[in-house]
Amino acid sequence: MTVLIDRDQVIVGPALVPAEHDLARDAGAELTIGLVNNMPDLALKATERQFMKLLQAAAGSRRIRFHCFSLPSVKRSPEAKWHVENEYSDLSDLGRKKFDGLIVTGAEPIAPELDQEPYWRDLTNLIDWARANTRSTIWSCLAAHAAVLHLDGIERRRLPGKCHGIFDCDVVTSDPLTRAAPAPLKVSHSRLNEIAESDLVQAGYQVLTRSAEAGVDVFVRQYASRFVFFQGHPEYDALSLQREYLRDIGRYLARERDNYPRLPVSYFDAATEEKLARFEKKATHQRHPALSNELPGLNLRADIGAGNAAAVLFRNWLRYLGAGADASVAAR
Secondary structure, eight states: OEEEEOTTOOOOSOOOOOTTSOTTTTGGGEEEEEEEOOOOHHHHHHHHHHHHHHHHHHHTTOEEEEEEEOOTTSOOOHHHHHHHHHHSOOGGGGGGSOOSEEEEOOOOOOSSSGGGSTTHHHHHHHHHHHHHHOSEEEEETHHHHHHHHHHHOOOOEEEEEEEEEEEEEEEOSOOGGGTTOOSSEEEEEEEEEEOOHHHHHHHTOEEEEEETTTEEEEEEEESSSEEEEESSOTTOOTTHHHHHHHHHHHHHHTTSSSSOOOOOBTTBOHHHHHHHHHHHHHHHHSOOGGGGGGOOOOOBOTTOOTTHHHHHHHHHHHHHHHHHHHHHHHTO
């Protein structure tokens, strides 16, 4: 399904554009963007809202025709499957419409290797399609890892511990995507693996931003489409990392994971970190799902800067897409 995003529209979720909407009005000021949302069920709706709000804030006076999709081979609960089937467009619609830009998220890993995931063939077909049929595509986190593996055989590397938190990222290459970016860019990262910068550079990718602690953040490569890769999650809202952390604590207490999760880096304030450290000691000695009811109140640091990096990156990305769309309209 399609939602038409105007600057003053209230974002709720994917919905059909009313049939009576004047689609011809300001056609030159409109971009068509698809989101292929493969995030886990618990983050599915939050992710679509985050990207819609980002695009709305970044678009200015330009209207966005926004389509939601999901790879059909991503395993879903009955509730999430119903949401996708009833609120999202069919993936086959990608080939029937002209898309200026595409955003592709990762999925929660199931298999030990990316090319063994049940959605691997669908994802690689999408990578090949986007390379020839979009002006630019954003690949987020695990989707970025999958894309460079498929395109250039670059293997991701397992980290000794989860990279999870808010990291200061510096612009290391001048590029229109990072124009007017704050220094540093504060970006959420949440991953168990990484792509080494040396592997990317050797294969011809250009690194735009990096973190001293988290490594490569944003990198790009030009095909017929400009591919933009995020190892982090600039779209995350202020509470996204908190939700993930609490989810992982719940999984530990339910014995669905072996190790207690690490605190997100530079995220909770000092008093909260102290309370969570005391809770961790108790949880490791009294491991039981009911203990989650005793989790303390959580407060974030005041300087996390949620959304600031995304606002810059997406505003510049839409400008890039818009320059191509405007040129196409002028040539008609």
